[in-house]
Amino acid sequence: MTIDSVRKIEGYEPLTEQLVVSYLKNIGLLKQTSEVKVEEIGDGNLNYVFKVQSVDNTKLIVKQALPYAKVVGESWPLTLKRAQIEANALKKHGQFVPHLVPNVFHIDEQLAVTVMEDLSHLTIARTGLVEGAYYPKLASALTTYLAQTLYNTSDFALHPFEKKNLQVAFSNPELCKITEDLIFTDPYYDNETNNFEEGLQEIVKELWANDALKLEVAQIKYSFLTEGEALLHGDLHTGSVFASEEEIKVIDPEFAFYGPIGFDVGQVIANLLFQAFVREGEARQRILRDAEFIWNDFVKQFTVLWKTKNEQQHALIPGYLNVFLKKVLKDTFGFIGTELIRRTIGLAHVADLDSIANNAVRIETKKKVLRVGEQFILNREKWTSIEQAVAQLEKVVNEA
Numbered sequence: 266m267t268i269d270s271v272r273k274i275e276g277y278e279p280l281t282e283q284l285v286v287s288y289l290k291n292i293g294l295l296k297q298t299s300e301v302k303v304e305e306i307g308d309g310n311l312n313y314v315f316k317v318q319s320v321d322n323t324k325l326i327v328k329q330a331l332p333y334a335k336v337v338g339e340s341w342p343l344t345l346k347r348a349q350i351e352a353n354a355l356k357k358h359g360q361f362v363p364h365l366v367p368n369v370f371h372i373d374e375q376l377a378v379t380v381m382e383d384l385s386h387l388t389i390a391r392t393g394l395v396e397g398a399y400y401p402k403l404a405s406a407l408t409t410y411l412a413q414t415l416y417n418t419s420d421f422a423l424h425p426f427e428k429k430n431l432q433v434a435f436s437n438p439e440l441c442k443i444t445e446d447l448i449f450t451d452p453y454y455d456n457e458t459n460n461f462e463e464g465l466q467e468i469v470k471e472l473w474a475n476d477a478l479k480l481e482v483a484q485i486k487y488s489f490l491t492e493g494e495a496l497l498h499g500d501l502h503t504g505s506v507f508a509s510e511e512e513i514k515v516i517d518p519e520f521a522f523y524g525p526i527g528f529d530v531g532q533v534i535a536n537l538l539f540q541a542f543v544r545e546g547e548a549r550q551r552i553l554r555d556a557e558f559i560w561n562d563f564v565k566q567f568t569v570l571w572k573t574k575n576e577q578q579h580a581l582i583p584g585y586l587n588v589f590l591k592k593v594l595k596d597t598f599g600f601i602g603t604e605l606i607r608r609t610i611g612l613a614h615v616a617d618l619d620s621i622a623n624n625a626v627r628i629e630t631k632k633k634v635l636r637v638g639e640q641f642i643l644n645r646e647k648w649t650s651i652e653q654a655v656a657q658l659e660k661v662v663n664e665a
């Protein structure tokens with residue numbers, strides 16, 4: 266898709282800093298007379314993000330989806346419908362955790378624009394973590410987000426008609442396809458989207474030849490493809506979280522869809538765990554304890570919700586909750602493993618690993634991440650607690 270064809274999408278045009286100002290004035294979110302400063306601050310893979318601040322101190326974020334993936338270029342077309350999905354997911358999840366998501370002020374389907382609360386006083390959690398920050402409220406806020414949004418959009422909380430209506434409204438095939446390819450398929454074959462250092466060639470070739478691993482990944486992918494358990498965020502990594510010492514906000518749910526609960530839980534834990542590979546001593550321990558807390562507290566909060574608000578008659582059967590949570594833990598382990606691997610050798614990397622300046626250290630660290638990723642996938646059925654998994658990770662990280 267070329268920039269000219271982008272301009273030909275009916276009613277759509279890519280915004281510029283000037284257009285953003287006139288747009289906000291037209292819809293009444295800025296006064297006609299306001300003097301404003303606008304800056305394009307988008308550092309993600311897919312969208313424009315404009316930060317707008319007026320002299321009378323109105324602060325807004327204008328996010329516009331581009332009809333292609335910015336990370337790759339115009340050759341990778343991408344549906345504009347994702348802007349609508351994202352805005353609606355922010356609103357739906359906001360019903361359960363209003364304090365953990367930005368306020369949405371305006372949605373424009375044609376321009377694929379969402380105007381929302383400015384959170385630029387916060388830092389993207391991944392950026393802060395990479396610089397050595399620690400966010401004391403991150404783990405508990407994310408656990409609350411996970412338990413509340415996932416439980417409350419599941420068949421346990423909703424009438425089956427309501428759940429199925431939501432499942433239709435949040436059908437997101439194009440963005441799901443990105444995940445299906447980039448997380449569950451491409452990293453396991455010699456595919457052109459993969460991206461890794463020469464020093465990883467040997468271990469990656471071993472991984473491509475590992476049919477036992479690929480057999481498990483095929484099943485994990487199938488679960489992602491077929492299990493509509495809850496309305497997921499769909500891309501819940503530390504780059505989708507704004508943080509400070511006091512405040513946490515989850516952003517960017519453009520990949521939202523009805524999928525397996527363990528996917529969101531696994532993404533959160535995996536992306537936190539990257540920090541366990543690059544930190545040492547007490548700083549590493551804090552990350553590991555947070556990873557354990559996320560699963561254990563998720564179970565606690567999910568259990569309270571299950572017991573106090575349940576649509577399913579079967580929920581009363583002794584043992585059913587345990588069976589369900591065991592399944593979610595198994596899925597979570599699998600999704601942690603696939604996320605660790607794809608962020609190391611796939612298309613979309615993480616700064617936690619790529620910012621390791623010393624080449625040899627970076628390669629050795631990435632090899633450990635790949636080994637741990639494999640272990641999570643291969644042992645997902647066998648491991649029965651998060652502590653068991655974290656202990657295994659620590660063992661690999663501590664190896665010379």
Ligand code: SR1
Pocket residue numbers: 310311334336443444447500613
């Ligand atoms: C082409 S999009 C690459 C990645 O960026 C998003 O944040 C998702 O994680 C996706 O896999």
Ligand code: MG
Pocket residue numbers: 309310500505517
């Ligand atoms: Mg994103």
